[in-house]
Structures are given as C-alpha cells and as structure tokens.
Amino acid sequence: MRKLNPGLLMSIPTLLFLFFWFFFPFLYNIYASMHYWTLYNPNIQFIGAENFIDVLSSIDFRNSAFASFFYTIICFAVELPLGLGIAVLLSREFKGVGIARVIIAIPILMIPIGTSIMWKLLTMPKLGLLQYFSEVLGFGVIDFYGNFWLASLLILLIDAWQWTPFFAIVLLAALVSLPREPYEAAKVDGASPFMVFTKITLPSIQPVMVIVSILRVLDLLKLADPIFVVTKGGSGTETLSAYIWRVAFKPLDIGYGGAVAVLYWILMFVLANILVRRFKSVIQ
Amino acid sequence: MNKSKTSSNIIYVILVLIVLVWTLLPIYWTVTAAFKSRIEVVAWPPTFIPEKPTINWFIEVWYDRPNPNYYANSILAMIGSTIIALALGIPAAYGCARYTFKGRQDVLFTILTFRFLPPATVVMPLYLIGRTFHLIDTTLFLSILYGGMNIPIITWVMLSYFREIPVELEESYQIDGYTRFEAFRRVTFPLARPGMVAISMLVMAFSFGEFLFASILTTSPVAKTLPVSIAEYMGGEWGYMWNQMAVLTTYGLIPLIIIFFLVRKNLVRGLTFGAVR
Amino acid sequence: MRRDLSEKSVGRRSFLKVAGATAGGLIVGGVAGYLLNPGEKVWTTVTETTTKTVTGTATVSPTAVPWEQYFPRADRIMKDWELKWTGWDPTEYITTTDWVRSIDWGKVKSKYAGQTVTMACEGVDISAPQTFQPGFQGISGASLQLFGIPPETLHEKLMAEFTAGTGRYDTAELFGAWAQAYFPYMIDIRPFAQTYGVDLKDIHPAFRMMNTGPNGELLGVVEDADLHSFICRKNLLDKAGLKIPTTWDEVLEACEVLKPIGAKEGWYPWITYYSAKGFLTFWYWGTIAVQFRDVTYTRLDSWEPNFVGDEEGGVRALEIHKKLLEYSPPGSINNTYELGREQWLAGLGAMATSHQCWPRQSYDPELSKISPLNTDNIIEIRPYPKGTTNHAPENITTTYLGIPKTSKQQELAFLWSVYMNSQESSALMGCHGTGVESGFVSVISNPKVWKGQPAYKNIWETAWTAATETFVYIPEAYAIEEAAGAEIYRYLDGSEPSAKKALQNAEAEVRKILDKAGYLKTGIKPPPWTVEDWCKEHNEVNPKP
Structure with a gap:
C-alpha cells in the first residue's frame, strides 16, 4: 500500500471531527428536505422536490437572501475602512497608546446577546440615550425599528460597533510590525504621506486584510442576532439565518427547514469558492 | 510649520477621542445600568450618573439564580473549546503548510466551509447525536461544538503563520538528529506562539458568547452558560430586565478583559497572522 | 521580505504571562463561581418573609406540623405598599376555597419526604415558582429543582426533549396556544385530581379549553391565564x-x-x-x-x-x-x-x-x-x-404545568403543580403584579381580589364570550x-x-x-374556538356574571 502523505494524515483527524459533528447532522437536512416532516407529526412522507419549490417560490426567502447580501456588503464596506482608519490612528506612538489599543478591542469581548440588548436600551424611542441625543440636536424621534433604512442603519451600527475592532486590532498589529526601511527611503525621495500609504503600507498589509475579510464575510453571511433585537425580522430586514430560524427552527418544520438549509449552503459554498479563488494568489 | 503640526496634533487627539467615546459609550451605559434602579434605566432625560447607585442587582443576580455556575460553565466551555480547536486546527494547518499533496486546496476549503453553517440548521440532529453519546447537558458537548465552529479560523490563520516560518530552520534541526516532531516543538511552535495566543483570544470570545447551541443543548446549572442566562432575563411577564442583563454582561466582560489585558503585547505581535511580508 | 526570526520568538516570561492570564481568568470566573456556588441556597433565597419562617421549621415531625404556615397567604407574598393599597387583613386568606387546604399533606409528607421533583419553566418567570418553593418543600418534605429556559427557545427545546425521549423534567411549563403539539408526550392529570379531591372545574372554561384533549383529558393545571x-x-x-x-x-x-x-x-x-x-x-x-x-x-x-x-x-x-x-x-x-x-x-x-x-x-x-x-x-x-x-x-393566553409521560415522579409533580397553582396562590401572584394570572372562577369573581388586581373584574365579565388566541388549537x-x-x-x-x-x-x-x-x-x-361553543360541545356550564 502506498504510504499516506503526512500532511494529509495530519488533516484527517480535523476533517473527521468536523464531518462527524457538523456534516453528518447536515446530511440529515438533505434527507429531511425531501420529506414532509414536522417534529410533532409522526407521519413522515416522501414528497420529492416540493419543499424546494416552496422555498424558491417564497417571497420571504428571496427577500432574506437579498438582505443577507445587502448587510454583508454594507457592514463589510463600513467595517474594513473604519477598522483600517482606527488602526492607522493608533499605530502612532503616543502616551497612553497601549491602553487605547486595549480599549478599542473591548467590544469584541462583549457577549453578543448582551451587546444587542444594550443597543436596544440605547435606541428605544423616547427612552434611549441615542434618541435623547437626536432630540437635543433637533432631529426628533428616529424610527430605528420600523423603517427599513433606519433599521438597517441600526443593524449596521451594532455590527460595526462590535466587529470594527476585529479589523482594527488585526490591521493595527500588521501596521506596527511593518519594517521601517521602505518608509525611510520614501522620506528621502520626498513622497507624500498619501503616496506612502497607498504604495507601501497597503500592499504590505494586503494579505492580512484578505484573510480577515474572508473570515468576516463568512460570519456576516450568517448574521442574525441584531436582526432579532432590532426588528424581529420585520420591515424587510430578515436575513437568511433569521429566516431559517423563523420558518424552520421555531415551527419545528424539519422538512422545509432542511430545504432552506440546503439551498443556503449551496449559495454560500459557491460564494466562498469564488472568494477564495479570487484571492488565492494573495493568500499564498 | 510648528503651528500646522500643533493643529494636526489636535485633530489627531480629537479623532482618537471620538473613537474611544464611540467604543466606550455603550459599555459605560451597560455598566451604569447595572447600578441604576429599574425605573431610572429608562429615565427621560437619561441620567449619566446613577442617582442612587445600588449594588443590589449584582447581589440578586449572583444569588437568586445559579449564575455563578453558569459563569463557571461558560469559562470551562471557553477553555475546553479553545483547547480542542487548537489541538485539531494546528495539525491541519501545519500539515497543509509544510506538505504538498493532492487535494490540499480542497482540504483547506472544506474546512473553511464549516464556518458559514448556521447553527439553527444542525442543532436538532445534534440533539439526537448528543443523546446517543450521553452528551446532552454537559460542558464537554459545548466545548466540542464550539471547538468545531472555530477550527476553520484557527486552521486558516495558523496556516499563513506556518508558511511564514522558513522550513529550512526545521530541517537544520532534523539534520542535528531531532525528529520532525521535536523540530516542530523546538522551533516552529515557539515562533508561532504569539499568533496562537492572539487567535485563541478571538476563539475564546466567540465561544464565550455563543447562544443557540447552549440554549438547546443544556438544561441545568451543570452545563448552562452565561448567554443563556442573559436571555432568561428577557421576555415573559417582566419584559426586559435591563439591570440584571446589564449586570451579567458586565460580569461576562471581566475575565476576557483581564486575559486580554495580560496578553496585549502578544496580541499586537501575534495578530499579524504571520502574513506580513 | 522575512523578518528576523529572533524578533518573533517569545520568551519564557511572556509565556508565563499568558499562562498567568488564563489562570487569572479562571480565578475570576471559574474558581470564584465554584467557591461561591450557592447550591441549594440559590433555589431557596426568596426575599419574602415566608421563606425565613418556613425554612427554619422544615424538620418538624409530620403530625405536629401546623400546615397553615406553609399555605400561601397575603402577608407571606405581598410587599408592604401592596397590603396598604389593597387594605387587606394580612393574616386572612383572600379566597374562600383553596384546594391546597383540602389535601391531606400529612399523608403526602410521609410518602414523599426526601424525594425530588423537577420543573422546567420560562427563565423570566422563575420568580413565581421560586416564591412557592420553600412552602412546598416544607409542606411535602420533598425537594424541588427548577430549570429555567429562555422564553425565546422554550417551545423548541421542550419539543426536542420530548421527541427525543429525554424527559429530564417531572413537570414543565407549556404554552397553551401550541399545547396540542405536546399531547402525545403528556399524561392526563384527571385521575390524580380525583385521588386528591382537586376540583379542576373551578378553572374557567376559557382557560381550560386549549389544554383539553378530544376525549376531555386535561393536560395540566393552568398556571398563567391571560385575557385581553x-x-x-x-x-x-x-x-x-x-x-x-x-x-x-x-x-x-x-x-x-x-x-x-x-x-x-x-x-x-x-x-x-x-x-x-x-x-x-x-x-x-x-x-x-x-x-x-x-x-x-x-x-x-x-x-x-x-x-x-x-x-x-x-x-x-x-x-x-x-x-x-x-x-x-x-x-x-x-x-x-x-x-x-x-x-x-x-x-x-x-x-x-x-x-x-x-x-x-x-x-x-x-x-x-x-x-x-x-x-x-x-x-x-x-x-x-x-x-x-x-x-x-x-386572545386567551394560557401557560400550564403539564406532566410528561417520561416523568418518574408523576404524583409528586401533580402535587407541586396544584400547590403552586392553587386558588390562593394564583390570586396572590396576580395581585402581586407578577403577571402570572389566576384563571379560577372563584378567584376572578371575588371582589376582594379586584382590589389587588383591578383587571380581574373585567376579565370575569368578559371571559365567557372569549375565543382562542390561536387559529385553531392543533x-x-x-x-x-x-x-x-x-x-x-x-x-x-x-x-x-x-x-x-x-x-x-x-x-x-x-x-x-x-x-x-x-x-x-x-x-x-375542527375543535370549537369560542368558549360558548366549547362549553356546548363538552356539556359544561359557561360561567357568566
């Protein structure tokens, strides 16, 4: 017998672990998706592709797919530049920079459910602190919970508050460990700070940016927590994860839920594949 | 020249202050809510400093429900899952970084796909599996699942780390008569440690705050975790119990902040993900 | 370019620091948690005065125990301002009948002393069972364990446990609107009610209809009975x-x-x-x-x-x-x-x-x-x-305490559910403002109770015309x-x-x-969805003011 490659050998336990605990249960979704199956009804019937047809013809499914991508894009588009900005800001050495670097990371450490609930406290009409600021500044009551755009803004705020630091600390670490020589050379050549940033800094931290971005995007695609707190999935803000929760998990409709899960997974698989392939050269 | 430098410094300080205020305001609000009375939490206009600060909520939360146990469980699950994720994520990362084999890209990609699996889709079958292995209502089960959820992060980040460390270094050790494993232990592992510390921090934060698995797969004070407890103070006839939730959120911040503060030097060095060239 | 390797190595000191940090985290959370682990104390700490009197006398022999001290009563539950506001005599019962008072607790105690019964409830409302826990433990000699579940996932979690057959609870708080899903996993409580002379018909039909099966089997004692x-x-x-x-x-x-x-x-x-x-x-x-x-x-x-x-x-x-x-x-x-x-x-x-x-x-x-x-x-x-x-x-909303078939303490679970949801205790919970409301005809029609919970007057006057909150209870x-x-x-x-x-x-x-x-x-x-129709179908009198 040919000897197994040690690299593969080292990966096998990991793969087996993941397959056993996550893929194996997921297979059950594939089986369930072809059946009429609810947890409270003992009769399980084979119905072929009916669940898939139902899901694909559902307006809510399409809307939630849109919302998922919409939030992924806006959150990412805000968090990455903001995170980079904060990283640049704190990469300079000044008194107290150490403590500032710790402080900006605290939001990551908050329990997400607690974060969401505290943002609710901050934004309740006529009761929350942000609403108070808005009233003092003369904007009146902000409809954070009922209006799609404002609710999206709040979801963005919550997510950006908690996860911008993720980009910030990672990019900060990258910035402070950059070698000094190219900068000194640029200084001698009289390059403008903007030129230095785009020509030297950005290319050097690009690999880091790509890796954190991919990880963050994958997390954003399953965004659900702030949605429950802000709108409970109303006003068009329902994401795919929240949709699965509402139509499959809560009503215990395993068949329909299975179909949504399978479709979701295919969608994500394709997307992740594109992302990884696109940035393959940068990562390696 | 001097003047413009001062003014740019002022702008700089203002920007830093804005970032800090933006970050700290919700946290400040959380912590003060823990000291306010129930009605003062939603006072209008809001009070920035609690009028009659009370520590009753801290005491109530600690003693009225088994929150100390939940707290301990959260920490156990956090540590357990980090160990599992490291133990399984690092060999895969190392294997893929050091050896070329057919399907290596596929292995890495397969591992990554587990990052976008929404928990709601697998939690019901997991309940049945857990029952078969008598794992329901144990922190071990949570550790396994959280560990699994975080393996993709560990593997991908450590992968780029290991790639950064020149393979010649290990080879020189092997020439000296050490085994491959010894070489790894003596050379690569110490070099990659800051990265491990840094990424473990993130994994810890992810595990500490997980809600859905914990709420379905645990029941009793033996295994239930802090986020589930927070959710128990919301809904039902009492509506939002702001004070209690604020207290628990504050409690939840303490251990992570302490760890974070102690390892901050490692973090800055480690979080480069070894990918800066 | 690659950086100098020596820069990257981490010394022993910083490794110790990391270890120290982890240990620090453990000390703050884990160790402190275990040291301060209140164990039993968690479950018995109730701020009301009852608790103290009750826990102090838990070891008295059954025959000598004056059961009254464990019965729910206004002065053991209510806050001072509430007693003043209602103007009640704090040492008197506010309801005329209470099935807790008719059960032979001496017999119960000799049978169940030292045993344990468990209950699952909405985590938010855990204060309600906690209030009555010391009294029940005193009166029955058994110990009670409470498991809170976040309201957000209560239904799913219970269904997962019931369908998987892992019955960890002797009794569980179930939500009335979706109650029919629980039917196959629950026992009928009527035989127990007969044994102990508990008159379940005192519960208003409005709050009983959704918990009743096609053959009249009753799935549990009503815990929280709400009406708009x-x-x-x-x-x-x-x-x-x-x-x-x-x-x-x-x-x-x-x-x-x-x-x-x-x-x-x-x-x-x-x-x-x-x-x-x-x-x-x-x-x-x-x-x-x-x-x-x-x-x-x-x-x-x-x-x-x-x-x-x-x-x-x-x-x-x-x-x-x-x-x-x-x-x-x-x-x-x-x-x-x-x-x-x-x-x-x-x-x-x-x-x-x-x-x-x-x-x-x-x-x-x-x-x-x-x-x-x-x-x-x-x-x-x-x-x-x-x-x-x-x-x-x-919109009749009920939660009720059901007893799963997997329960190993069915009778004791039944006793706990009637103790916690007796006429007096439910009246007190309603008047105490906990939001856990009474569904008994004898309570909501009692003008004395209206002083503590003004909404009951309206509930009593309109409940007979009510309809189910849900589409239809299936x-x-x-x-x-x-x-x-x-x-x-x-x-x-x-x-x-x-x-x-x-x-x-x-x-x-x-x-x-x-x-x-x-x-x-x-x-x-389909099952009837108004109280009137339901009463007709089940040959019952619809109580009207």
Whole structure:
C-alpha cells in the first residue's frame, strides 16, 4: 500500500471531527428536505422536490437572501475602512497608546446577546440615550425599528460597533510590525504621506486584510442576532439565518427547514469558492 | 510649520477621542445600568450618573439564580473549546503548510466551509447525536461544538503563520538528529506562539458568547452558560430586565478583559497572522 | 521580505504571562463561581418573609406540623405598599376555597419526604415558582429543582426533549396556544385530581379549553391565564374632553384628537401590544378581527379558513391595525410584548389593549412612571373595544404545568403543580403584579381580589364570550400563525397594498399547511374556538356574571 502523505494524515483527524459533528447532522437536512416532516407529526412522507419549490417560490426567502447580501456588503464596506482608519490612528506612538489599543478591542469581548440588548436600551424611542441625543440636536424621534433604512442603519451600527475592532486590532498589529526601511527611503525621495500609504503600507498589509475579510464575510453571511433585537425580522430586514430560524427552527418544520438549509449552503459554498479563488494568489 | 503640526496634533487627539467615546459609550451605559434602579434605566432625560447607585442587582443576580455556575460553565466551555480547536486546527494547518499533496486546496476549503453553517440548521440532529453519546447537558458537548465552529479560523490563520516560518530552520534541526516532531516543538511552535495566543483570544470570545447551541443543548446549572442566562432575563411577564442583563454582561466582560489585558503585547505581535511580508 | 526570526520568538516570561492570564481568568470566573456556588441556597433565597419562617421549621415531625404556615397567604407574598393599597387583613386568606387546604399533606409528607421533583419553566418567570418553593418543600418534605429556559427557545427545546425521549423534567411549563403539539408526550392529570379531591372545574372554561384533549383529558393545571382588556389613562382623555371609547371607531377618533396633544407633551395616543412579523401580527390582527363577528378562523363544520370575513370584517380589522400603528410610537410595527410593555409603563401612551399584567404593573411605583400611587394618573380598565357587533375579546393566553409521560415522579409533580397553582396562590401572584394570572372562577369573581388586581373584574365579565388566541388549537398552530402572520404583515409594511389580498394570501398559506398535514382529507371536525361553543360541545356550564 502506498504510504499516506503526512500532511494529509495530519488533516484527517480535523476533517473527521468536523464531518462527524457538523456534516453528518447536515446530511440529515438533505434527507429531511425531501420529506414532509414536522417534529410533532409522526407521519413522515416522501414528497420529492416540493419543499424546494416552496422555498424558491417564497417571497420571504428571496427577500432574506437579498438582505443577507445587502448587510454583508454594507457592514463589510463600513467595517474594513473604519477598522483600517482606527488602526492607522493608533499605530502612532503616543502616551497612553497601549491602553487605547486595549480599549478599542473591548467590544469584541462583549457577549453578543448582551451587546444587542444594550443597543436596544440605547435606541428605544423616547427612552434611549441615542434618541435623547437626536432630540437635543433637533432631529426628533428616529424610527430605528420600523423603517427599513433606519433599521438597517441600526443593524449596521451594532455590527460595526462590535466587529470594527476585529479589523482594527488585526490591521493595527500588521501596521506596527511593518519594517521601517521602505518608509525611510520614501522620506528621502520626498513622497507624500498619501503616496506612502497607498504604495507601501497597503500592499504590505494586503494579505492580512484578505484573510480577515474572508473570515468576516463568512460570519456576516450568517448574521442574525441584531436582526432579532432590532426588528424581529420585520420591515424587510430578515436575513437568511433569521429566516431559517423563523420558518424552520421555531415551527419545528424539519422538512422545509432542511430545504432552506440546503439551498443556503449551496449559495454560500459557491460564494466562498469564488472568494477564495479570487484571492488565492494573495493568500499564498 | 510648528503651528500646522500643533493643529494636526489636535485633530489627531480629537479623532482618537471620538473613537474611544464611540467604543466606550455603550459599555459605560451597560455598566451604569447595572447600578441604576429599574425605573431610572429608562429615565427621560437619561441620567449619566446613577442617582442612587445600588449594588443590589449584582447581589440578586449572583444569588437568586445559579449564575455563578453558569459563569463557571461558560469559562470551562471557553477553555475546553479553545483547547480542542487548537489541538485539531494546528495539525491541519501545519500539515497543509509544510506538505504538498493532492487535494490540499480542497482540504483547506472544506474546512473553511464549516464556518458559514448556521447553527439553527444542525442543532436538532445534534440533539439526537448528543443523546446517543450521553452528551446532552454537559460542558464537554459545548466545548466540542464550539471547538468545531472555530477550527476553520484557527486552521486558516495558523496556516499563513506556518508558511511564514522558513522550513529550512526545521530541517537544520532534523539534520542535528531531532525528529520532525521535536523540530516542530523546538522551533516552529515557539515562533508561532504569539499568533496562537492572539487567535485563541478571538476563539475564546466567540465561544464565550455563543447562544443557540447552549440554549438547546443544556438544561441545568451543570452545563448552562452565561448567554443563556442573559436571555432568561428577557421576555415573559417582566419584559426586559435591563439591570440584571446589564449586570451579567458586565460580569461576562471581566475575565476576557483581564486575559486580554495580560496578553496585549502578544496580541499586537501575534495578530499579524504571520502574513506580513 | 522575512523578518528576523529572533524578533518573533517569545520568551519564557511572556509565556508565563499568558499562562498567568488564563489562570487569572479562571480565578475570576471559574474558581470564584465554584467557591461561591450557592447550591441549594440559590433555589431557596426568596426575599419574602415566608421563606425565613418556613425554612427554619422544615424538620418538624409530620403530625405536629401546623400546615397553615406553609399555605400561601397575603402577608407571606405581598410587599408592604401592596397590603396598604389593597387594605387587606394580612393574616386572612383572600379566597374562600383553596384546594391546597383540602389535601391531606400529612399523608403526602410521609410518602414523599426526601424525594425530588423537577420543573422546567420560562427563565423570566422563575420568580413565581421560586416564591412557592420553600412552602412546598416544607409542606411535602420533598425537594424541588427548577430549570429555567429562555422564553425565546422554550417551545423548541421542550419539543426536542420530548421527541427525543429525554424527559429530564417531572413537570414543565407549556404554552397553551401550541399545547396540542405536546399531547402525545403528556399524561392526563384527571385521575390524580380525583385521588386528591382537586376540583379542576373551578378553572374557567376559557382557560381550560386549549389544554383539553378530544376525549376531555386535561393536560395540566393552568398556571398563567391571560385575557385581553382595554386600558387607558383617564386623566389624559379627560383633559382632551374625551369619553372612554367603547368601539373601534371611537378609539380611532380619540386617537386623532389625542395625537396633537401628545406630540406636544411627548406621548402617543396608542401603544401597540405586539405586532412583530409572524404569529404576533396574526394575534394582534385577530384580537381586532373577532370583534367583527363574521370572521371565523374555521367554520365549525369544515377547516376552510375565512380571514377576509363574510362581510369583510377581517379587512376592516386589518385596516384598523394599520391605523393604530400610525398612532403608536415609531417602529411599533415590529413591537414585541416586551417593548410595548416598556413603552406603556414609561407613560408613552394614552390607550392600549393588553393582558392583565400591564394594568396591574402600572400601579407599581418601582416599575411604572404612571403609577397612580405617586402621580396624578388614573388607570381605567374596560372591556375590549367592539366592532360591528357585540362580541368578545379574543386572545386567551394560557401557560400550564403539564406532566410528561417520561416523568418518574408523576404524583409528586401533580402535587407541586396544584400547590403552586392553587386558588390562593394564583390570586396572590396576580395581585402581586407578577403577571402570572389566576384563571379560577372563584378567584376572578371575588371582589376582594379586584382590589389587588383591578383587571380581574373585567376579565370575569368578559371571559365567557372569549375565543382562542390561536387559529385553531392543533399541533400545527404555530406554523399556521407564523405563515399567516407573515402574509398579513405585508399589508402593514406596505409591500402588499391591498388588505383583502393580504388576507386571501394568508388563507391560501394556511390551507396549504392544513392540506399537507392531512386535515382537509380526514373529515374530522375542527375543535370549537369560542368558549360558548366549547362549553356546548363538552356539556359544561359557561360561567357568566
């Protein structure tokens, strides 16, 4: 017998672990998706592709797919530049920079459910602190919970508050460990700070940016927590994860839920594949 | 020249202050809510400093429900899952970084796909599996699942780390008569440690705050975790119990902040993900 | 370029630091948690005075025990201001009958002393069982363990456990609307009731109907019995020169008058109880829709859903629902119960419909900014506004304590559920403002109790006309409400401009679910959905004031 490659050998336990605990249960979704199956009804019937047809013809499914991508894009588009900005800001050495670097990371450490609930406290009409600021500044009551755009803004705020630091600390670490020589050379050549940033800094931290971005995007695609707190999935803000929760998990409709899960997974698989392939050269 | 430098410094300080205020305001609000009375939490206009600060909520939360146990469980699950994720994520990362084999890209990609699996889709079958292995209502089960959820992060980040460390270094050790494993232990592992510390921090934060698995797969004070407890103070006839939730959120911040503060030097060095060239 | 390797290596010191950090985290959380682990103490710490007297005398021999000291009584539950407000004699029972007083506890104690019974309940309301836990432990000699579950996942978690057969609980708090899904996993409690002479018929039929099976089997003792009322702050209406509205048209007129006044003073004419997408939308619309009598969820002889209504009463109700949202604080379209409650108690609204809890909690100075005890507010509780005909408030909400078949302590579990939900204890819980409300005829018709929970007067007067909150109480209830609610919601958020079309879509969705589940084929009659019809079918007297 040919000897197994040690690299593969080292990966096998990991793969087996993941397959056993996550893929194996997921297979059950594939089986369930072809059946009429609810947890409270003992009769399980084979119905072929009916669940898939139902899901694909559902307006809510399409809307939630849109919302998922919409939030992924806006959150990412805000968090990455903001995170980079904060990283640049704190990469300079000044008194107290150490403590500032710790402080900006605290939001990551908050329990997400607690974060969401505290943002609710901050934004309740006529009761929350942000609403108070808005009233003092003369904007009146902000409809954070009922209006799609404002609710999206709040979801963005919550997510950006908690996860911008993720980009910030990672990019900060990258910035402070950059070698000094190219900068000194640029200084001698009289390059403008903007030129230095785009020509030297950005290319050097690009690999880091790509890796954190991919990880963050994958997390954003399953965004659900702030949605429950802000709108409970109303006003068009329902994401795919929240949709699965509402139509499959809560009503215990395993068949329909299975179909949504399978479709979701295919969608994500394709997307992740594109992302990884696109940035393959940068990562390696 | 001097003047413009001062003014740019002022702008700089203002920007830093804005970032800090933006970050700290919700946290400040959380912590003060823990000291306010129930009605003062939603006072209008809001009070920035609690009028009659009370520590009753801290005491109530600690003693009225088994929150100390939940707290301990959260920490156990956090540590357990980090160990599992490291133990399984690092060999895969190392294997893929050091050896070329057919399907290596596929292995890495397969591992990554587990990052976008929404928990709601697998939690019901997991309940049945857990029952078969008598794992329901144990922190071990949570550790396994959280560990699994975080393996993709560990593997991908450590992968780029290991790639950064020149393979010649290990080879020189092997020439000296050490085994491959010894070489790894003596050379690569110490070099990659800051990265491990840094990424473990993130994994810890992810595990500490997980809600859905914990709420379905645990029941009793033996295994239930802090986020589930927070959710128990919301809904039902009492509506939002702001004070209690604020207290628990504050409690939840303490251990992570302490760890974070102690390892901050490692973090800055480690979080480069070894990918800066 | 690669950096110098020596820069990257980490010294022993920093490694020690990391280890120290981890240990530090452990000390702060884990070790402190275990050291301070209150164990039993957690479950018995209750702030009320009862606890102290009870825990001190738990070891007295059964024959010598004066059982009265464990019976629920006003002075053992209520706060000082509550006793003063109601003017009760604190040493007297406020109800005339109480099944706890008729059970032979000596016998129970000799049989069950030292054994353990477990209960699963909504984590939020765990304070209710906690209040009665010391008393029960004293009176029965058994110990009680409570497991809290977040309300958000209660239904799913219990279903997962029941279907998997891992019965960890001897008794569980179940939600009435979706109760039929639990049927196959629960025991009938009537035999136990007979053994101990517990008169379950004292529970109002309105709160019993959804927990009753097709053959009259009863799944549990009612724990929390809610019914909608209309509440308003009379002082605000008076100032605008308005009478308390009795019909929906009057409500909308009053809202129009109040709107400019409220805009100036910082409040809104209406508070939406709940309206978030899904089953909450369906319920809120439903509470209004049944006021227009021609809407039937199902005709009694067939499963055909009829949301539009024969004279389009359902459409009218949906239009009212949307109007009310305009008179509510911004964002009310996605209100959940908790947020609505927050807004009401903060004084953001002049009128609302709600369960009994809001009116009662409005009086509590520690919870409410509009408490009549320290402001000049006047809270009025009235019957639900009428539609075209004189009908009932819909929306009976119950939770009840069921005993799973997997329970190993069925009898003891039954004893706990009747102890916790006896007439006296439920009356006290209602009057204490916990939101856990009484469903007993003997309690809600008792004028003495009305002093502590003013909403009971209205509940007693309207409960006989009530209807179920849910589409129809079958296991698919949740799925149906969720699907129909999502369709109805489309009219509210404007993505479906026609109310009638939205309701027809909802009908179609529901028909699809019913068809899949096989109801349309079988020819079984749907269960009745009003109290009157239910009483007729089960040959019971509908208690009327």
